[in-house]
Amino acid sequence: MYTSINFQTKKAFKQAVVDGKEITLFSPGLGVPKVNGVETVEGPQYPQPHKWYASVKVENGIVVKIL
16 A cells, blocks of 8 residues: 655655645555555555555545554
8 A cells, every 4th residue: 555645754754644734545456445444554655665664544535644
């Protein structure tokens, strides 16, 4: 599962959530992300090697909290 913005670090991702940026999720070829609930995301996006992982809370399709 990836975020709509290709964050290079988990710190940058956390800051964007704190700043209130509208971040959605997508999963290329692996199904549809939950609209409400908990998902696991990774970054940076393929083809770069993944360097960080995070569990996130999603409400109405928007990431609202990093768990």
